[in-house]
Amino acid sequence: MLKAILLVTLAASASAITTPSSMLSRGVQNFPATESTPLLVSGGSSSLQSTSLIEPATTVSLFLLWYALNVMYNIINKRVLNKLPHPMSISTVQLMTGSMYYLVTLLIRGKPKLPCPVHAPAKAIYASAFGHAAGQTATVISLEAGAVSFTHIVKSLEPFFSCVFTFLSTRKVMDFRVYLSLIPVVGGVGLACLDKLSYNHLAFFAAMSSNAFFAMRGVKSKQALNSTELDAPNLFGVVTCLSALMAIPFALGFEGLALFDGLKGEGELIKKVIISGLFHYLNNEVMYWTLSRVTPVTLAVGNTVKRVFIIVASVIVLGNEVGTKxxxxxxVAICGVMLYSLVKMKYDQ
Structure with missing residues (x-):
């Protein structure tokens, strides 16, 4: 199962290498609509019918692949952390694995240099990389300290932090109904935290920190995209490479070489750490492919459903205890996130 998911994703990634980056950079508006595709063979109606079936099937497959990568990443991560409680080092290795994957794809494309233009907004890119490194590290610390389900319940609060950082960075005030839609998210997470079966202080504060760092990453990434030649997938690749470099000294400073000592003679564990890093990077790449085929609203709803998949899978596979609260x-929190996504997109138009 694990190998099948990885092989399918790598095959899809290889086929996407020849896709023009402009197609992926700005989402659905640049993706050619099925209705406008010319009929190249006789019997146009049957060709159109065939195409109309293939496109939805491909989109659904991408969503399922995205969910599978997320679920497998979280489950593998938790199992590795149970045996090797070195979250900062594991997070850093995962970022390094993603960086290596991105650099290899650049070589395959015939672009041996990082696509970082001279006029790129360096401050925004570096700030985004710092947010990515710190957010990823905080997430892995939370996963190590507590249950996967609890971490993702708390991470449902990320939209709240996004609103705060958007205001602090751009002074943009959203419609009051957008802020009201966050009430069930905050209330739902608060209620879940009252459950003594799953609550853990370190897991809570680490997940909250990751929310803040990822919200900062989102704001700074948007600034970089609006003022640089980099498209979204390449920006994420550059940010991943920079974040890996930033994370290395912190991992060595806090945990030293303990991870590598624990991995000696553990071939299976080494493989799982590397695969988790690939899954972490590839799930973001698949997200960009998915966005190129659907509207942002559909993606937002899909992202909410993804979190449900992760929580349910962690309860079933890892046996996390979950109380009524x-x-x-x-x-309540997950429904609130969906409501927030829909309301925000409506009033952003």
Whole structure:
């Protein structure tokens, strides 16, 4: 199962290498619509019918692949952390694995240098990289300290932090209904945190920190995209490479070489750490492919469903104990995230 998911994703990634980056850089508006595709063979109606079936099937497959990568990443991560409690080092190795994957794809494309233009907004890119490194590290610390389900319930609060950082960075005030839609998210997470079965202080504060760092990354990434030649997938690749470099000294300073000592003679564990890094990078890449085929609203709803998949899978596979308050709180929070996404997109137009 694990190898099948990885092979399918790598095959899809290889086929996407020849896709023009402009197609992926700005989302659905640059993706050619099925209805406008010329009919190249006789019997146009049957060709159109065939195409109309292939496109939705491909989109659904991408969503399922995205969910599978996320679920497998979280489950593998937790199992590795149970045996090797070195979250900062594991997070850094995962970022390094993603960086190596991105650099290899650049070589395959015949672009041996990082696509970082001279006029790129360096401050925004470096700030985004710092947010990515710190957010990833905080997430892995939370996963190591507590249950996967609890971490993702708390991470449902990321939209709240996005609103705060957007205001602090751009002074942009959103419609008051957008802020009101965050109430069930905050309330649901608060209720889930009252459940003593799953609550953990370190897991909570680490997940909250990751929310703040990822919100900062989102704001700074948007600034970089609006003022640089980099498209979204390449910006994420550059940010991943920079974040890996930033994370290395912190991992060595806090945990030293303990991870490598623990990995000696553990071939299976080494493989899992590397695969988790690939899954972490590839799930973001698949997200960009998915966005190129659907509207942002559909992607936002899909992202909410993704979190449900992760929580349910962690409960089933890892046997996390979940109390009544956690179930009710997470349900309210996740519905709140979906409401926030829909309301925000409506009033952003």
């Amino acid at each position: 956690s179930i009710i709180g997470s349900s």
